[in-house]
Amino acid sequence: MSQTRKKNPSDGETKLQTSFVNKFLKGSKLRSSESESRKESNDLNTTDFQPGDGTQKTATVDTAKPLALEMDLGSRLEKNEQFLQKLGTKAVDRRLDLNNCRLTTADVREMVALLPFVPDLEELDVSWNDFVGGTLHLITQQMHHVSKLKILRLGSCRLTTDDVRALGEALKAIPELEELNLSWNNKVGGNLPLILQEFQEGSKIQTLELVDCALTSEDGAFVGQLLPVLQNLEVLDLSINRNIGRSLHSIAQGLKSTSNLKVLKLHSCGLSQKSVKLLDAAFGHLNELRKLDLSCNKELGGGFEDSAAQLATLEHLEVLDLHQCSLTAGDVVSLTQVIPLLSSLQELDLSANKKMGSSSENLLSRLRFLPALKTLLINNCALQSETFRALAEASIHLPALEIFNLSWNKCVGGNLNLLLETLKLSTSLQVLRLSSCSLVTEDVALLASVIQTGHLAKLRKLDLSYNDSICDTGWAVFCQNMWLLKELTELDISLRPSAFRDCGQWFRHLLCAVTKLPEITEIGMKRWILPASQEEELECFGQDHRSSVHFDRGGFQ
Known part of the structure; x- marks a missing residue:
């Protein structure tokens, strides 16, 4: 029969500490050196009965080797933990x-x-x-x-x-x-x-x-x-x-x-025009496709004119990115027949396709058939009055819209009222970008009135930059009401790179509003010039209120 060595009191002190590995791998077991040393320790801790001459032989228990292995392993594990701490990271599962x-x-x-x-x-x-x-x-x-x-x-x-x-x-x-x-x-x-x-x-x-x-x-x-x-x-x-x-x-x-x-x-x-035809032949086999990105292929323009039929079979498609693809009027006509059929579409990016401006009226009007649409990027498309009107009318029927980018479409200026119903009904809107849209004072006054009546409550990012035609009165009215945007995190009212302008008295309204916005972290004010008195107000604001709010006032040369 075998005999087992009794546990030495010192074993508790020399037992391998595996806290690092346990933190790294929940429920995992050490392999390699640790498992080998444990196996060797168990073998040495037990004396085996050797049959033969009837004499029981007791093996000498040598604990030095396994203890040395365990101590060496513990040292290495400690070094590993120190290594992760040095890099400012940690192991997770x-x-x-x-x-x-x-x-x-x-x-x-x-x-x-x-x-x-x-x-x-x-x-x-x-x-x-x-x-x-x-x-x-x-x-x-x-x-x-x-x-x-x-x-x-x-x-x-x-x-x-x-x-x-x-x-x-x-x-x-x-x-x-x-x-x-x-x-x-x-x-x-x-x-x-x-x-x-x-x-x-x-x-x-x-x-x-x-x-x-x-x-x-x-x-x-x-x-x-x-x-x-x-x-x-x-x-x-x-x-x-x-x-x-x-x-x-x-x-x-x-x-x-x-x-x-x-x-x-x-x-x-x-990708080229021919590429679209090759891909279209493959689309019929990609029944599970959720995201398709063909963006920034400038030679692709014209490829959709006769090769977009299979795109309509992607019934699960959620994201379609065609920005900066040099889409032609013919492409737009073809896509008008296809995109409204993609009923699962949540994100559509048609931005930086300037030829769409005069030919996309029908396409934009039919976006109303995409009720799941959350992101619509149509910035820098040279929209004209009629195409913008069609888009505005369709946007009323997009209740899930969260991100709406109309930047760099000059026709928006003076016509923001066309979006009035959309802004009132958009309970999900989080990002609104109207940069370089030639907005006028009446446009921001309209926006202020929408905010004042409790709409746009979910708005987190608002970009009104590069709209230099807005007078001080417009900025004052806007800043007096922006405190109602309780979830706002970013606001950009920067001027164009070539423009420099003194801040009016509306700057005090801006500072006052910021003190009431718990989430705000970034305010773009590039090229606005603050007189000494307002510089002092801004400095006091940083000390007394929300120093975590960053006022980006770069752009000076």
């Missing part, structure tokens, strides 16, 4: 977030030493740390210790070609990976197959972000061939890779096999 922590090469080595002690780690983010570049192999060599990793973010780490190669090999060790972000690493371009070649049939990858990676047309073709393998893919972001457009045929073909895709971002990818 199964997540290690070192994003933008200014890691040095020494820090990277310390982090690598931490990995063997967190076998249940599921998320690792070291993005925006330049010194990761050139040292990634130190991390990838330890990937087998964190085989349960689901999220790996390496955005803007200045990865080298060697890093990219090492990462490709390391991905074999983390088969559970669901999200990979390599954005803003230009050495990924031309080397993408080295990284993603390990993705095989049955891959669990759901999110793949490759923003601004200098991808080549060959990389794009590789992505197209890879997509049919990624059956679980939900998010694909290839934005700011201007050569992608050349291989869009391959990508579009691959997209036909990604029926679970929910987000597709091709912002600034060099």
Whole structure:
């Protein structure tokens, strides 16, 4: 029979303290060194009966080795905790977030030493740390210790070609990976197959972000061939890779096999008119798509004229971003038939398409059929009086509207009254931007009256900047009523870069209102000139009331 050594009183003092790991991983168990030392300790604490000559042999209990291992492990865990404290971060459950922590090469080595002690780690983010570049192999060599990793973010780490190669090999060790972000690493371009070649049939990858990676047309073709393998893919972001457009045929073909895709971002990818036709053929296979971003593709204009039919089949689409796409009058006509059918649409961005100004009346009037719309961005579209009137009439039927941007449309000036009913009925409106709209005194007086009657109560951000035609009387009336916007956090009344103007007596009303706004943090007042007396008032305000409110008064040369 076996004999068991009695517990020594000193064991309680030398018992390994794992508070750091417990804080890091709730319910997880230490692997590697700790489990080995415990196993070794248990083996040594028990004497085994050895059959043979009938004589019982008692093993000598040697406690020095396991105790030394435990003390060494405790020391390393303490150092790991100090490492996180030094970086101003902390471990949370199964997540290690070192994003933008200014890691040095020494820090990277310390982090690598931490990995063997967190076998249940599921998320690792070291993005925006330049010194990761050139040292990634130190991390990838330890990937087998964190085989349960689901999220790996390496955005803007200045990865080298060697890093990219090492990462490709390391991905074999983390088969559970669901999200990979390599954005803003230009050495990924031309080397993408080295990284993603390990993705095989049955891959669990759901999110793949490759923003601004200098991808080549060959990389794009590789992505197209890879997509049919990624059956679980939900998010694909290839934005700011201007050569992608050349291989869009391959990508579009691959997209036909990604029926679970929910987000597709091709912002600034060099798309052309032909690209729209290729994508439209794929849209019929993307039944689950929620977000589509084709913005900042200036050669795309004209592509929707004959190729937008399948866009209407995206019945679950919630976000459509077409800003700065050089949309033509023909595009607008085609989109007029499609956009009103997207009944789930919550965000529509048509901004910076100046040719819409004279041709979008029908499209804007039919926005009334999108009752779920929360964000409408139509700034800098050169709207004309009739198109603005159509938009104003349609906006009355958008009860869920939270963000409304009309900036840089001069026709709004003197015609804000067309939006009167919208402003009164918009109980959800949080952001209203009317910058550079040629507003006049009557417009801000109207806005003040709407506020005075208790409307716009949810407004958080209001942009009235670059409207230099508003006289002091208008600003006075507005400032006397703005204290009713209890949820307001940001207000911008800055002047144009070329304009400088003395503040009137309305500045006192502004300061008075700010004292009654509990959430306000930012007030833009660029190029307003304060006389000495008002400078003194502002200084006293900062001392006596809300020093946390920032008055941005830059713009002087």
